Structure formats: C-alpha cells, structure tokens
Amino acid sequence: MIQNQPLMEKLKDITFYTMDKAIRTYRIFAQKRLRENGYKITIDQWLIIKSIMENPGISQQEIGEKVFKDNASVTRIIELLVKSEYLEREVNPDDRRKSNLNVTDEGKSIVKKVHSLVLENRKTALAGILPEELEIMNKTLKRIISNCN
Amino acid sequence: MIQNQPLMEKLKDITFYTMDKAIRTYRIFAQKRLRENGYKITIDQWLIIKSIMENPGISQQEIGEKVFKDNASVTRIIELLVKSEYLEREVNPDDRRKSNLNVTDEGKSIVKKVHSLVLENRKTALAGILPEELEIMNKTLKRIISNCN
C-alpha cells in the first residue's frame, strides 16, 4: 500500500480536473455538431424535451431529478423552450402550482432529428474504449457521487 | 462481441449523464465545505489564484490553458479576484496587451488555508476507490477528450 500512495496522490490531483475537462470537451464537441447541422437547440434543452416526451404529465421537479438540474434551471430552460415554440404550457387544473407541459410538433420533430446525431456523437466520443473500462468508469463515478452525498 | 452490444449501448446512454452528475455532485460538495468553513471564494477562483502563485508572470491565456477555461471566463474571474483583493493587476510594460498579476498577502493566505480542505475533499470523494480503478477512469476520460478533438 505504501508503494501505491504516490500514484494515488497524483491521480487524486488530476482526477477531477480530467473529469471536468472530459465532460466539457464532449459538450463543446456535441454542441458544435448540432450547430453544424443547423439545429437551434442546446443539449440541455434537448434533454428536457425528451424527458417530457418520454414521461407525459411529468412535473418540473421530476424533470429536474431526471436530468439532474435544480428547479431554477428547469424553469428557465422551459421558458426558453416555450419561447422557441418547442413546448406549450398551461396551468394544471388539478394542482394550480404545476404546469402541464406539451411538446409541440416542431419539438417532437427536432428531438427525433437530433437523436441520431446524439447517438453518433456518443459513439465517436467513446470509440476505442472497452466495455470493461466503461463499466469501471461508471462504477467509479457512481462511487464518487455517493461519497459526496 | 454481439453479446457485448446491448451492455455497451446502455453504458453509452448513461456514461455522459453519470460523468456530469459526478463532477457536479463533487463541486456542490466541495463548495459547501468551503462555505461551511467561512471561505468566501469559489473553487474556480481558488484554482486561478493557485495557478498564478505557482507560475509567476503567467499570462491570462496561459492560465486558461492550465485550468481549462476560455479567455472570457478567465478575464471575468480575475476581475472578481481583483475586486475581492486577492489579486492585483498592472499593465505589463513589456507587452501592454498583457497584465502582470500579483497575488496579495490575503490571496496567498486563503489559497494556503483552502488547500488542506481541498485535499480532504478529494480524499472523501475518492474513498474506497482502488488505484487501478482510478487509473482506468483517467485513461478512459483522456480517450474521450482525444476522441472529441
């Protein structure tokens, strides 16, 4: 264990930096590809429309849990989606604190079109990585999440 | 390989989500600990002061490369650091486009104090993770970075 100490310390130093850099590099890459293909939508916006389509009647709070964003962010992203006419909202008559969120035809259309691009992006980003490695990374990331809670 | 396909697809689906969640969970955790201990500084601000201390005479562009932030972000974070009196800036006489950035005594002091807290945070966040696992994660993250460039 004593031999592992220096390696472990170095890794600890760079791990969070590398995580941050990887996720940001991927985001820039993915967003650029969306733009290149003429899609006027961000990845976060896409994720939120998608979660509404897949879970009709979902509340904003539940959306936030699904996409790991806080309520304030969800509110603001939805505002933009309504403005872009990808979403429609009306007051939920059963609970007037909530909104009913409906994906417009245009919203459905863009989600569908962007989906294949997202799959391609993931494939490109993960090229050459073995399933075992991906599994270990996922397990490790989940451990970090639980350690920080 | 055919058997691995479904597993691989699932992992691809969740990998970026988990990465994002892990880095954000850690950030919230670390920032909360800073606040609890009364430090009025963000992690990003701390990183930038630290990079100036470790690299005297560094330019803003070089800082950006070190901490993986773009020039605009560096400019704005530095503005806040000057306002908080952790940094002083003056025009570089050799190249008037650049600034000389000096860490004040207060800046040096807070970086030092926060450092041990950051080490603790990293230790907590990575508890129970084996060096091999960390290595594989780092290697995988680096592969993602290069794949997206």
Next chain:
DNA sequence: AATATTTATTTGATATATCAATTATTGATA
C-alpha cells in the same frame, strides 16, 4: 373554517460558460 405547514414553482443575485465581435497592441512585411 381559519391558521399553519408543506410543496411547486418562480425570481433575484451572482458566478461561470460559450461564441462572436471588438479593441489595443505588437510583430511582420512590403
């Protein structure tokens, strides 16, 4: 039923990210 508590969402304040355009300065070249 009136009041208190809880819950869902919104809003305000501040920090950061990203892209594009601009400014100021320097270095190269015709």
Next chain:
DNA sequence: TATCAATAATTGATATATCAAATAAATATT
C-alpha cells in the same frame, strides 16, 4: 515607415448553475 496580420485581452449576448428568498397553491391541524 506605413500597412497588414497576428495576438492578448475585453466585451456583449445568451445560456446555465447555484443559493436564497418569495409567491402561490395545496394539505394538515386545531
């Protein structure tokens, strides 16, 4: 040397993140 091109930093516009406080509605309690 005057002009052009490259570089460093800033600024503006827009999107998101985070926390705390406010609002509005629903539920529970007395």
